[in-house]
Each structure stands twice: as structure tokens, then as C-alpha cells.
Amino acid sequence: MSTVNRTARLSTRLLLAGALALGLAPTAQAAPPGIPGxxxxxxxxxxxxxxxxxxSSGYSRELFPHWATVSGACxxxxxxxKRDGVNVVTDSACAATSGTWASPYDGASWSAASxxxxxxxxxxxxxxxxxxxxxxxxxxxSFANDLSGPQLIAVTDNVNQSKGDKDPAQWKPPLSSYWCTYAKMWTRVKHTWGLTVDSAEKSALQTMLGRC
Incomplete structure (x- = not known):
């Protein structure tokens, strides 16, 4: 990302933070369904x-067809x-044209879906x-498009990119206050879909759940 873009995004974040503090831009932290106690x-x-x-041999994102049609053009x-934002307006193609999104991973708020x-x-x-x-x-x-559990969540794009394909032993949300919820979400997804954990991953999840 260029210095100009980073500066513009920082300015946007600061303006949104000020607006939120004044109650001018209602927002809500993304909360997927099915997060366990x-x-x-x-x-x-x-x-x-x-x-x-x-x-990872043989892996390709194309083997997980994602962003499947849910209904109509959406x-x-x-x-x-739309689920995780506030006052989200969409066009006839279902693309978000305005709204506010609060990323629970880093606490940032955004007014552009991009x-x-x-x-x-x-x-x-x-x-x-x-x-x-x-x-x-x-x-x-089905896994890649699972809307019934806590597998999908709207977050700041560059934070998501820094996470990549890392598990909780290798990456945790920048906001430590969200570690408990993140561990609950991760554990529920692996439980629901019958996926395994490695020992370092399980230890990290135990530590994160210990913060709840």
C-alpha cells in the first residue's frame, strides 16, 4: 500500500472515530451467529x-468455491x-454503496465496503x-459459504491479509480483548466441521479461552 493510501486510510479512521465519539455514525461490532459460551x-x-x-500439497482456493449466490443477486x-454493518445500502446488484463497519479484530471502523x-x-x-x-x-x-455458524466475519482488509492462513498459535487478533471470542469462534467451526487441531493450536486456544 502506498504512503498516500495509508495516510488517506488513517485520516478516514480518525474522522470516523471522532464521529462515533459524537454519536454521529452509529456502528456495531460484527457478531456472527452461533458463538458458544x-x-x-x-x-x-x-x-x-x-x-x-x-x-498443503494440492491445495487451491478454487477447491473451496466461495461467495456463492445466497438469494437473487446477493x-x-x-x-x-449487510449482516455485519450498520445502515448498509445496496444497489440493484446487491453491492454495498454505503454503510459503516466496525472490525472487532482491530477496533477500526470503515465507511467503504472496499x-x-x-x-x-x-x-x-x-x-x-x-x-x-x-x-x-x-x-x-458449504464450508466456505457457511452463514449458519461463526465462520464468516467482516474485518479490516489488511488485518485479514496479515492473518493469511495462520492458526491461533501463529496469529491472534490485534485486540487482545477479542481473543476469547475469537477462540470460541475458531473452536466452534472446527467442532462443527470435524476438523483436527495440532497441539500448539490447541494450547493457544486453551490460553485464549482462559481470558474469558
Missing amino acids: TSTALSELAGLAVAAEGT NTRETVL DVDIDHVVPLAEAWRSGARTWTTARRQ
Whole structure:
């Protein structure tokens, strides 16, 4: 990202922060469905199979068809943008033309959908390495577009890019106050989809849940 773009985005963030402080721009932190309570998350974590992380050999994002059509002209990304934002207005193609998004990973707020990514809480490549490589393409598509659980969330784009395909032993949200919720989300997704955890990942999740 250029220095000019970084400066512009910082200015936008500061302006939004000031507006929020004055109550001029209503916002709400993204909250996907299906986030379990602490005791349930701990129980689900204890029940996950522990295995060494598998290989990335053969992995491709195309093996997880994502941003599938949900209804009409709206796909999964656009549906999450509308769900996680405030006062989101869309055009006839279902693209968000205005709204406000608060990213729980870093606490930033944005007024342009282009500044927001839809994060796969358990990244597609991580899922591949922990069991999804044996799935059918149809099951991988369901995983990549799962709106019924806490697998998809709107967050700041460059924060999502810094996460990449890392698990919680390698990456955690910049806001430590969100670690508890993030660990609950990650654990629920792996539990729901029958994915494994490696020992370092499980230890990191236990530590994060210990902050709840």
C-alpha cells in the first residue's frame, strides 16, 4: 500500500472515530451467529481430535468455491457485509454503496465496503490441512459459504491479509480483548466441521479461552 493510501486510510479512521465519539455514525461490532459460551467452547475444544497438521500439497482456493449466490443477486460476501454493518445500502446488484463497519479484530471502523474483507475464521488452507482435503467439493463449498455458524466475519482488509492462513498459535487478533471470542469462534467451526487441531493450536486456544 502506498504512503498516500495509508495516510488517506488513517485520516478516514480518525474522522470516523471522532464521529462515533459524537454519536454521529452509529456502528456495531460484527457478531456472527452461533458463538458458544465459554464452558461449551472448552468442552468442544476438549473433544477435537489432535493431529499433526497435514500438508498443503494440492491445495487451491478454487477447491473451496466461495461467495456463492445466497438469494437473487446477493452472494455470501454481500450478505455478510449487510449482516455485519450498520445502515448498509445496496444497489440493484446487491453491492454495498454505503454503510459503516466496525472490525472487532482491530477496533477500526470503515465507511467503504472496499476497506472490509470477509474473513474465513478458520482459513480455507488451514481447513485443508486439518481434514478438508478429503472432503467433496460440495462440502468444501458449504464450508466456505457457511452463514449458519461463526465462520464468516467482516474485518479490516489488511488485518485479514496479515492473518493469511495462520492458526491461533501463529496469529491472534490485534485486540487482545477479542481473543476469547475469537477462540470460541475458531473452536466452534472446527467442532462443527470435524476438523483436527495440532497441539500448539490447541494450547493457544486453551490460553485464549482462559481470558474469558
